[in-house]
Amino acid sequence: MSHHDFHVSKGLSINHSSHDYAAPDEPPPPMISSEGVVAIDITRKFVEAAKTLEPGELVKDGYFTLFESVGALEIMDPKMDSGCLAPGESLDDDYDVARPLLPSEVMGIIDQLLCLEMAWHLGYPLSQTLLTNVYIEAILNPAPGNLQEAHFIRDPESEAAQDSMFTVLRAYCLGLLKSCWYVNERIKFEHYYEEEDFVTNTYHRSLLDNIDRDEIRDEIMSARRLVHSLRPKIMDDVADALSFRLELRAAFLRAIELSELRSSPESLSLPWSQMKAVWEPINKSRHLGTPVPEAFSTKLQRRLASTMPPRPIVQLSFEETYEHFKKLFVDAIDVLKVLNYVDSQSLLNFVLTFQAQKPQPLVYIRTLLQNFLFKDMVILGHLSIRHVIDDDLSIVVLPCSRHLDPANDDVEVPHDARFAIAHQMELFRQRAAQSYLDIFRAFCQNRCRVRRTLCHSIQDWETVQLDAEEIDQLLQVQLDEQPICYSTTLSPPDPNPTYSLPLSSWAYLYKLRLMEWIVQLGFELETYQPDELPGMYWYLSFLAKTRAQHAERIKGFASYRYNELRFHGALTPALEAQFNRSASYLRLTILDAAVTWELSDALTRLYVALARLRCITPPPRPYSSDELRYDIRMKPFSLIQLPELPSYEAFRRETEQADKSTAELLDAAQRSVGGARRGYERLSKMTEKEVFTVGAHERWVKGTKSCLRSVIAASIAIATVGKIVGEGDGGDAGGRLVVEVPRAEACYHDWWIVPKVTERK
Amino acid sequence: MFWGAFKCTDSESNIILKHTYEYRHPSLQRQAEEIAAAGGTVKMDMTSRYLGLVVVPGRHIVKIEAEEFVSQMRKPLPSAGARLGALAGVAATSSTTSEGSSVVGGVV
Numbered sequence: 001m002s003h004h005d006f007h008v009s010k011g012l013s014i015n016h017s018s019h020d021y022a023a024p025d026e027p028p029p030p031m032i033s034s035e036g037v038v039a040i041d042i043t044r045k046f047v048e049a050a051k052t053l054e055p056g057e058l059v060k061d062g063y064f065t066l067f068e069s070v071g072a073l074e075i076m077d078p079k080m081d082s083g084c085l086a087p088g089e090s091l092d093d094d095y096d097v098a099r100p101l102l103p104s105e106v107m108g109i110i111d112q113l114l115c116l117e118m119a120w121h122l123g124y125p126l127s128q129t130l131l132t133n134v135y136i137e138a139i140l141n142p143a144p145g146n147l148q149e150a151h152f153i154r155d156p157e158s159e160a161a162q163d164s165m166f167t168v169l170r171a172y173c174l175g176l177l178k179s180c181w182y183v184n185e186r187i188k189f190e191h192y193y194e195e196e197d198f199v200t201n202t203y204h205r206s207l208l209d210n211i212d213r214d215e216i217r218d219e220i221m222s223a224r225r226l227v228h229s230l231r232p233k234i235m236d237d238v239a240d241a242l243s244f245r246l247e248l249r250a251a252f253l254r255a256i257e258l259s260e261l262r263s264s265p266e267s268l269s270l271p272w273s274q275m276k277a278v279w280e281p282i283n284k285s286r287h288l289g290t291p292v293p294e295a296f297s298t299k300l301q302r303r304l305a306s307t308m309p310p311r312p313i314v315q316l317s318f319e320e321t322y323e324h325f326k327k328l329f330v331d332a333i334d335v336l337k338v339l340n341y342v343d344s345q346s347l348l349n350f351v352l353t354f355q356a357q358k359p360q361p362l363v364y365i366r367t368l369l370q371n372f373l374f375k376d377m378v379i380l381g382h383l384s385i386r387h388v389i390d391d392d393l394s395i396v397v398l399p400c401s402r403h404l405d406p407a408n409d410d411v412e413v414p415h416d417a418r419f420a421i422a423h424q425m426e427l428f429r430q431r432a433a434q435s436y437l438d439i440f441r442a443f444c445q446n447r448c449r450v451r452r453t454l455c456h457s458i459q460d461w462e463t464v465q466l467d468a469e470e471i472d473q474l475l476q477v478q479l480d481e482q483p484i485c486y487s488t489t490l491s492p493p494d495p496n497p498t499y500s501l502p503l504s505s506w507a508y509l510y511k512l513r514l515m516e517w518i519v520q521l522g523f524e525l526e527t528y529q530p531d532e533l534p535g536m537y538w539y540l541s542f543l544a545k546t547r548a549q550h551a552e553r554i555k556g557f558a559s560y561r562y563n564e565l566r567f568h569g570a571l572t573p574a575l576e577a578q579f580n581r582s583a584s585y586l587r588l589t590i591l592d593a594a595v596t597w598e599l600s601d602a603l604t605r606l607y608v609a610l611a612r613l614r615c616i617t618p619p620p621r622p623y624s625s626d627e628l629r630y631d632i633r634m635k636p637f638s639l640i641q642l643p644e645l646p647s648y649e650a651f652r653r654e655t656e657q658a659d660k661s662t663a664e665l666l667d668a669a670q671r672s673v674g675g676a677r678r679g680y681e682r683l684s685k686m687t688e689k690e691v692f693t694v695g696a697h698e699r700w701v702k703g704t705k706s707c708l709r710s711v712i713a714a715s716i717a718i719a720t721v722g723k724i725v726g727e728g729d730g731g732d733a734g735g736r737l738v739v740e741v742p743r744a745e746a747c748y749h750d751w752w753i754v755p756k757v758t759e760r761k
Numbered sequence: 762m763f764w765g766a767f768k769c770t771d772s773e774s775n776i777i778l779k780h781t782y783e784y785r786h787p788s789l790q791r792q793a794e795e796i797a798a799a800g801g802t803v804k805m806d807m808t809s810r811y812l813g814l815v816v817v818p819g820r821h822i823v824k825i826e827a828e829e830f831v832s833q834m835r836k837p838l839p840s841a842g843a844r845l846g847a848l849a850g851v852a853a854t855s856s857t858t859s860e861g862s863s864v865v866g867g868v869v
Binding site: 029030035036037038039040041042043046047050051052053054055056057058059060061064066068069071072073074075076083090302303304 | 763764766767768769770771772773774777779782783785788808809810811812813814815816817818819821822823824825826827828829830831832834
C-alpha cells in the first residue's frame with residue numbers, strides 16, 4: 001500500500017506506524033464520451049474465446065495476483081454490491097428535502113443526528129452514520145463553494161429557502177458538520193489506529209472545510225433568534241428544546257476553537273461546561289421530538305465514493321448517546337487539567353490514571369490529550385522537552401546534581417569539565433527524549449495497543465540504558481566521581497564500591513516499570529488463562545522486587561550525596577527541597593513496588609493452593625508443552641538482558657513452591673496480604689504532593705482504594721481456603737469449595753484478579 | 762455499466778476489473794423530474810462512482826466493449842484469442858440515450 005505517510009503524527013511518533021488505511025488511489029474518472037476513443041463490441045468474441053478455456057484455467061494480466069482478487073466486490077451480490085437493486089426497488093430515495101417540516105420533526109431529526117454523531121465518535125464510519133441523512137447529504141453534495149450554497153435547498157430564491165424550520169435545521173447541520181471536520185482533522189493529526197479506534201474516511205465529502213467557522217456560528221445565532229421570534233406560534237417548550245440544541249452546536253465550535261490554545265484550563269473549560277449544562281435539558285426534552293426515519297437511508301451509501309460493500313446504519317439508542325456525550329463533556333473538562341504542570345511525575349500519573357478509566361475516554365479526547373502534550377514539540381504549550389526530562393531526572397535520580405546544573409551551558413571553555421558535562425547531557429537527552437515521551441503517547445492509545453506498544457518499547461529502553469551507561473561512564477570521569485559502598489534497607493551493603501550510574505539507572509527504572517505494566521495490562525485485558533495466573537503474578541512479584549531493589553540503590557546514592565553536601569555546608573533550602581522531593585518519590589516507588597509484590601505473592605500462593613486442591617485445573621493441551629507455552633508467553637521479555645528472564649525450570653520451581661505444604665503457603669499468603677493491606681492503607685492516606693498526583697489525585701485515590709478492596713477480598717479468599725485445608729479431612733478438600741475466577745471487569749481493580757472462594761453448602 | 766482495466770477472466774467469462782467506475786442512467790424518476798422542469802427534451806449525464814476492484818459474474822454480463830484509440834486502430838485480427846491479450850480496457854462509451862442497457866455487468 002502506498003500511503004505510509006497517511007497517519008504519521010506531526011509530533012513525536014511511536015516506533016511503528018499505525019495500520020495503513022487503503023485509501024483508494026483511484027485514477028481520475030474517464031471521459032466517457034470522447035472523439036478519440038471508440039468502443040468496439042467484443043461480447044461474442046470474448047465469450048466464445050473464454051469458453052475455449054478449461055474450467056479453472058485463467059487468462060490474466062501478468063502483474064495481477066489472485067491474492068489481490070480476494071478484495072474484489074462481486075457485482076450483483078447484494079451483500080457486496082451496494083448498487084444492486086432488489087426487484088421493484090428504486091435507485092434513488094424518493095425523499096423530498098423540500099417537504100415542509102414541523103418543529104417537532106426538526107427536533108426528531110436533530111436527535112437522531114446526535115445519535116449518529118456519537119456512533120461516529122465511537123468508531124463507526126460516516127457512511128454508516130451521519131452521511132445516511134438526506135439533509136446532510138444534500139448540503140454536502142454537490143460540494144458547496146460558500147456559505148450561501150451550503151443548504152439542502154440550493155435555490156435561494158425559492159419559497160422553501162425562506163422556511164423557518166429549514167433555516168433552523170440547516171443551521172444545526174452546518175454546526176454539526178463543521179465541528180465534525182475539526183474533530184476529524186484533530187484525530188488524523190495525532191496517533192491513533194484506523195478502524196480500531198476511528199474511521200477518518202470522509203468519502204470525498206468536504207465537511208465544510210472551506211466555510212468559515214465564525215460565519216457558521218453567526219448562522220446558528222440567527223437561527224436561535226429566529227426560534228425565539230417564533231414563540232407565539234410554536235410552543236415554548238419546543239422552542240426551548242430547539243434553542244438548546246443550537247446552543248450545543250455553537251458551544252462545541254467554541255470549545256474546539258479554544259482547544260487549539262494551550263493556556264489555562266479555567267478559561268478553556270467554559271464552553272465544555274456550557275455543553276455539559278445544556279445537555280441535561282436536551283435529554284429531558286427529547287420526548288417532544290417526532291422521529292423522521294425516512295430522512296435516513298442506506299441508499300445514500302451508493303453515491304459515496306466507496307469500495308465498501310453495503311453496511312447497515314449504526315443506531316445508538318438515545319440513552320446510550322446521552323451517557324456517551326455526558327462522559328465526553330466530563331472528560332474534556334478533566335483533560336484540560338493536564339495543562340497545569342507541576343512536575344513530570346504528576347504529569348505521568350495524570351496520563352496513566354486518565355487513560356485507565358473505564359470506559360476509556362473517546363478517541364477525540366485522547367487525541368486532544370496528545371495535542372496538549374506534544375504539539376509543536378512544546379510540552380503543554382510552554383515547556384521544552386529538556387525542562388520535563390531534567391525535571392524527571394532530578395526527581396528520580398539526580399537531585400541537586402552537577403549533571404543538571406543549568407550553569408554548565410554557559411561555560412564555553414572546551415576542556416572545562418562543565419562544558420563536557422553539558423555536552424554529554426545533551427547527547428543523553430537526544431537519545432532518551434523520544435523513548436521517554438513515547439511512554440506518554442503510548443498510554444494515549446486504546447488499552448490493547450498500549451500493551452503491544454510497551455512490548456516493543458522495552459527493547460528500545462534496553463538500548464537506551466546501555467547508551468546511557470556509556471554516557472554515565474564518561475561523566476564519571478568529568479565529575480571525578482568516586483565509587484562508594486551504598487547501603488540500603490532491603491539488602492546488605494555491597495562490599496564492592498560502585499559508581500552511581502544515574503542516567504542508566506533512570507532508564508532501567510523506566511524499563512522495569514514498563515515491564516510491570518505489560519504484565520498488569522495482561523491481567524486487565526484478560527490475556528492470561530486462569531491456570532497461568534499464579535505464574536504471571538510470580539513474575540510480577542519478581543519484577544516489583546527488582547524495581548524496589550533498584551530504587552533502594554538509587555536512594556543509597558542520593559542519601560550519600562545529601563550527606564556529603566550537608567557535611568560541606570552546601571545545602572541551601574532550595575537544594576534541600578529538591579532532595580526532599582526526590583526522597584519522596586523514591587519512598588513512594590519503593591512502597592508501590594512493595595505492595596505490588598506482596599499482593600502478587602499472596603495471589604500466587606492462593607492460586608497454587610487452589611491448583612493443588614484441583615479447584616482450578618488447566619484445560620487439556622495435548623499439542624503443546626508447558627515449557628513451549630512459557631517461551632511464547634514470555635516472549636516480549638526474553639530479549640531483555642537485565643533483568644534476565646528466569647529459565648522455565650526456575651520459573652516453575654519458584655511458582656509451584658513444591659517444598660512447602662499448602663497450609664504453609666496459605667499462611668505465607670495471609671502474611672503477604674497483611675503487608676499489602678498496610679501498604680495500601682498508607683498510600684491511600686498520602687497527600688497528592690507525596691504521591692505526585694497533583695491534578696489527578698481523586699482518580700488515583702479511587703484506584704488505590706480499589707486495590708485495597710482487592711487485598712481484603714484476597715484475604716477472605718485465603719482464609720476460606722485455609723479453613724478447609726486446616727480441617728484437613730484428607731479427602732477431596734477442594735470439592736468443598738466453589739471457586740470462581742472473575743473477569744477483569746468484575747474485579748474491584750482490573751489488575752488484581754482475586755478468585756471468589758466460598759464453601760459449598 | 763462498469764468501466765475498468767481488464768485483469769482476469771475464466772471459462773465462464775467472470776471478469777475482474779481494476780479501478781472500476783460504475784455508470785448508471787439516472788433513475789426514471791429523476792429523468793421525469795428533469796424533463797418536467799425543462800419542459801421538453803433534456804440531456805443528462807450518467808451518474809458515476811468509483812468502486813475499485815470488482816468481479817462481474819459472467820452470467821450477469823450483457824455486453825462487453827473494448828476501448829481503442831482511434832489513432833491506433835488496426836484492422837481486426839482473425840483470432841479472438843490474440844485480441845483478448847491486446848486489450849487494455851473493457852468498457853462502453855454510450856452517453857445520452859437510455860434504453861438497451863449497454864452494460865458490462867449489473868442489470869437493473
